[in-house]
Amino acid sequence: MAIELHPLQQFTIERILPLHVGRLDLSYTNSALLMTIVVLLITALTVFGTRRAALVPGRLQSFAEMSYEFVADMVESNVGPEGMPYFPFIFSLFMFILFANLLGLIPYSFTVTSHIIVTFAMAAVVFIGVTMIGFARHGLHFLRLFVPEGVPKVLLVLLVPIELLSYFIRPFTLSIRLFANMLAGHTMLGIFAGFAAIVGIFAIFPVAVDVLLLALELLVATLQAYVFAILSCLYLNDAIHMH
Amino acid sequence: MIALPEMSEDPPPDPLARLGERLDKARAGRVPVRQPNANPGLQQGLALGFRIGIELVTAVVVSVGLGWAIDRWLGTRPWVMLVMFFLGVAAGMLNVYRAVTRTSGAVGYRRSASEGADAAGAGRAKRKWDDDEDC
Numbered sequence: 001m002a003i004e005l006h007p008l009q010q011f012t013i014e015r016i017l018p019l020h021v022g023r024l025d026l027s028y029t030n031s032a033l034l035m036t037i038v039v040l041l042i043t044a045l046t047v048f049g050t051r052r053a054a055l056v057p058g059r060l061q062s063f064a065e066m067s068y069e070f071v072a073d074m075v076e077s078n079v080g081p082e083g084m085p086y087f088p089f090i091f092s093l094f095m096f097i098l099f100a101n102l103l104g105l106i107p108y109s110f111t112v113t114s115h116i117i118v119t120f121a122m123a124a125v126v127f128i129g130v131t132m133i134g135f136a137r138h139g140l141h142f143l144r145l146f147v148p149e150g151v152p153k154v155l156l157v158l159l160v161p162i163e164l165l166s167y168f169i170r171p172f173t174l175s176i177r178l179f180a181n182m183l184a185g186h187t188m189l190g191i192f193a194g195f196a197a198i199v200g201i202f203a204i205f206p207v208a209v210d211v212l213l214l215a216l217e218l219l220v221a222t223l224q225a226y227v228f229a230i231l232s233c234l235y236l237n238d239a240i241h242m243h
Numbered sequence: 244m245i246a247l248p249e250m251s252e253d254p255p256p257d258p259l260a261r262l263g264e265r266l267d268k269a270r271a272g273r274v275p276v277r278q279p280n281a282n283p284g285l286q287q288g289l290a291l292g293f294r295i296g297i298e299l300v301t302a303v304v305v306s307v308g309l310g311w312a313i314d315r316w317l318g319t320r321p322w323v324m325l326v327m328f329f330l331g332v333a334a335g336m337l338n339v340y341r342a343v344t345r346t347s348g349a350v351g352y353r354r355s356a357s358e359g360a361d362a363a364g365a366g367r368a369k370r371k372w373d374d375d376e377d378c
Binding site: 161162163165166172173180181220223224226227230231 | 293298306330333335337
């Protein structure tokens with residue numbers, strides 16, 4: 001019983017279909033299950049939302065179009081028309097994080113983005129991809145990004161390492177921000193739910209707090225998807241327009 | 244509504260014919276979306292707030308961790324870690340400063356043309372210009 005009240009228990013990974021290949025553990029886990037559901041839902045939204053495109057959109061079509069336009073707007077206003085080739089990537093990223101965050105809020109489900117390995121994998125893809133785009137478009141000239149203009153040569157010894165460090169920290173801030181927000185929010189929800197199970201008749205108070213927290217978590221879930229996507233756009237912008 | 248081609252013996256016209264031309268025409272009619280959205284204050288303010296909270300902490304933690312690892316590897320404890328600590332603080336502050344002044348997530352001191360209008364941008368642009376003259 002006591003273990004059920006543990007606020008961190010919601011983050012445990014459980015094997016649903018155990019599968020071991022050599023020394024690798026390739027089991028299908030609850031985390032993988034949620035990711036599958038997320039991908040299926042997004043695919044269903046975009047496929048069925050655009051199947052019978054009407055001039056006056058229904059709810060599903062409206063939602064599909066809104067999310068498309070929101071991300072298209074974000075890419076275009078932050079990167080410009082040159083960024084549109086990367087729109088499919090940013091759209092997938094945004095929708096995946098948004099759906100993973102929101103589905104995680106459903107009781108008894110699992111929050112994929114509360115595991116740093118998931119968020120770091122996404123941030124690393126963004127970081128490596130953006131760096132490759134930078135080198136592909138500007139060649140070795142891309143390294144000028146780390147040399148600030150209009151600075152005495154002596155100071156460069158100090159400034160170039162700082163610039164390098166602030167560049168290489170990007171994937172870490174990107175991933176830790178998302179992971180920490182989701183982890184903290186869900187832990188808090190778990191703690192208050194734990195109180196509710198203990199205090200009997202007074203459970204109304206922790207449950208009320210949880211209801212309020214859930215509203216806050218809805219905001220955080222959407223906002224974090226937005227922040228992740230917009231920062232990817234800004235990094236992409238740096239790589240494309242470095243002047 | 245899609246206009247259906249008329250019934251005739253001729254093969255139907257290729258729907259992809261002159262697609263590029265039509266796309267170009269459609270694109271020309273679009274105004275570039277550079278205007279901010281309906282409620283930029285709240286949305287962007289919240290996004291910024293969530294951004295910078297983590298920025299400083301992560302910079303310090305990651306660089307100290309990196310310094311510690313290099314120290315272990317080279318056996319120079321604690322010197323690299325000390326240097327990396329200060330560099331990390333500087334890098335974190337730099338990132339926060341750039342996030343707040345809307346210099347994008349940019350590494351490097353450049354500003355985009357649209358943002359260069361304010362005093363700081365103008366001063367920076369002037370300095371850059373002076374420097375070019377020196378070379």
